[in-house]
Amino acid sequence: MASPAAQKRVNVAVSRLIPPVLLGAVVYASYAVTKPLCIDYLIHPLPSYHRIPRVGAGAAILTVYYVLLIPMVVTYLHLYYHVLWNPGYLPLGEQKLQDDESNENEKKSKKSHRRRHRRSARKADQEKTTQSETDVERGLGPVSGGVEASPELDLESFYTKDVFVCQEDGRPLWCSTCGQYKTDRAHHCRELGRCVRKMDHFCPWVGGVVSETSFKFFIQFVVYTCIYCTFALIVSAYFTAEIRRNTGGANAYWCVCIGLSALFAFFTAGMTLSSLQMGIFNITTIENLNRRTAVWTLAIRVPEYLLDRLWDTQSPWAPTFRMVSYPPETSTPSQPQATNPSAGERHVFAILHTLPGENPFDLGSPFKNLQQVMGRSVLDWLLPIKQSPCADHSSMESHYALGPVVTRLKQEAGLVPPGNGAVSDPHIRGVASEGKIPIDDSRNISRALYSVLCLVHWITI
Numbered sequence: 378m379a380s381p382a383a384q385k386r387v388n389v390a391v392s393r394l395i396p397p398v399l400l401g402a403v404v405y406a407s408y409a410v411t412k413p414l415c416i417d418y419l420i421h422p423l424p425s426y427h428r429i430p431r432v433g434a435g436a437a438i439l440t441v442y443y444v445l446l447i448p449m450v451v452t453y454l455h456l457y458y459h460v461l462w463n464p465g466y467l468p469l470g471e472q473k474l475q476d477d478e479s480n481e482n483e484k485k486s487k488k489s490h491r492r493r494h495r496r497s498a499r500k501a502d503q504e505k506t507t508q509s510e511t512d513v514e515r516g517l518g519p520v521s522g523g524v525e526a527s528p529e530l531d532l533e534s535f536y537t538k539d540v541f542v543c544q545e546d547g548r549p550l551w552c553s554t555c556g557q558y559k560t561d562r563a564h565h566c567r568e569l570g571r572c573v574r575k576m577d578h579f580c581p582w583v584g585g586v587v588s589e590t591s592f593k594f595f596i597q598f599v600v601y602t603c604i605y606c607t608f609a610l611i612v613s614a615y616f617t618a619e620i621r622r623n624t625g626g627a628n629a630y631w632c633v634c635i636g637l638s639a640l641f642a643f644f645t646a647g648m649t650l651s652s653l654q655m656g657i658f659n660i661t662t663i664e665n666l667n668r669r670t671a672v673w674t675l676a677i678r679v680p681e682y683l684l685d686r687l688w689d690t691q692s693p694w695a696p697t698f699r700m701v702s703y704p705p706e707t708s709t710p711s712q713p714q715a716t717n718p719s720a721g722e723r724h725v726f727a728i729l730h731t732l733p734g735e736n737p738f739d740l741g742s743p744f745k746n747l748q749q750v751m752g753r754s755v756l757d758w759l760l761p762i763k764q765s766p767c768a769d770h771s772s773m774e775s776h777y778a779l780g781p782v783v784t785r786l787k788q789e790a791g792l793v794p795p796g797n798g799a800v801s802d803p804h805i806r807g808v809a810s811e812g813k814i815p816i817d818d819s820r821n822i823s824r825a826l827y828s829v830l831c832l833v834h835w836i837t838i
């Protein structure tokens with residue numbers, strides 16, 4: 378059994394190897410359709426075929442073939458670019474950077490010691506290499522993956538949002554490997570050794586990790602590839618059947634083309650359905666693994682107008698949830714201050730839990746969920762140009778758009794301002810928890826659609 382480190386190296390090596398193999402397959406299929414099929418069989422038939430020229434059919438097939446090939450290649454290149462150069466890594470923590478730097482220095486000094494007795498001229502080159510590697514880890518190099526200029530995600534980047542995913546004590550999730558807080562939905566990629574924003578999966582077919590920066594292009598790529606392969610399969614199979622009827626033989630190029638296009642059409646059809654399912658429910662492939670049982674712990678900011686009640690010891694209003702306040706106190710970080718702080722100075726959060734299987738990022742409608750990935754216009758859906766809206770984290774509400782589950786949690790906890798459908802009176806809070814708050818019908822539609830897609834997916838796989 379290979380060790381995890383060896384397995385990681387194999388995965389990364391395979392991911393680098395597969396893209397050129399795919400390119401070879403496309404070049405081969407293009408040749409098979411262009412020369413042996415369209416030119417040598419349809420437009421200028423070889424004497425051995427004993428057929429009259431069919432220029433119109435040949436030209437039409439060539440045109441459609443290359444029209445379908447272009448979007449597939451363009452989306453793949455765009456996808457490949459983002460996977461390699463903008464994978465959505467979270468920055469490494471300060472401690473991790475220091476550890477890496479000291480490890481590098483240690484390696485450097487060992488190497489220097491070994492080579493001191495060899496050639497002194499090589500020492501300078503060695504230092505240059507080491508510095509370059511350190512820069513890459515600091516997120517300054519060209520493969521930094523679009524990491525922000527800041528090398529650290531401090532607590533302020535969390536508590537200045539109104540809602541964030543947290544641990545039971547109210548602190549953001551933590552990655553011990555990266556030595557860094559994890560933003561909502563970030564996942565540590567074992568193969569790459571980095572936390573990735575809204576990571577979907579590690580995909581050797583595109584040479585790396587598919588995340589919020591590349592999931593849209595991934596969907597476009599598998600859809601266009603499925604259409605392209607289906608066309609190549611139909612054309613190759615049709616003329617193979619024809620030549621078998623007429624001569625009893627077969628063309629080796631067309632047969633290989635049938636095999637390749639059938640394989641990739643089948644594979645990309647499955648990936649298309651699977652990816653659309655993830656988009657429709659606004660979950661990642663990783664989140665989908667425990668979708669039915671996952672419980673999200675959320676820190677939801679307590680509005681300013683409620684804080685007065687919190688600090689007043691005579692108030693009959695008593696919160697039914699645990700709280701945490703930021704910036705963290707040095708003495709009792711998990712408790713709110715006993716005095717009334719100035720407005721805006723403190724950010725007090727209620728720590729609330731979803732029910733098992735609920736997704737706080739499900740916006741309540743399949744279309745809205747897909748828009749978060751694909752964009753808001755038809756051109757956004759078709760062209761691999763703009764980034765997904767979900768990759769924009771400028772909103773002060775949360776790292777990702779939130780859906781009806783969070784609205785319900787706020788209502789049940791009495792955190793919604795009066796006149797906004799709130800159930801702010803603790804005496805009637807029980808009514809809300811008994812399910813008398815109307816549930817968006819689109820959630821039911823979403824679930825029904827998802828079930829149909831699951832069924833289709835299982836049948837095809």
Ligand SMILES: [Zn+2]
Pocket residue numbers: 552553554555556564565566570571572
């Ligand atoms: Zn990590």
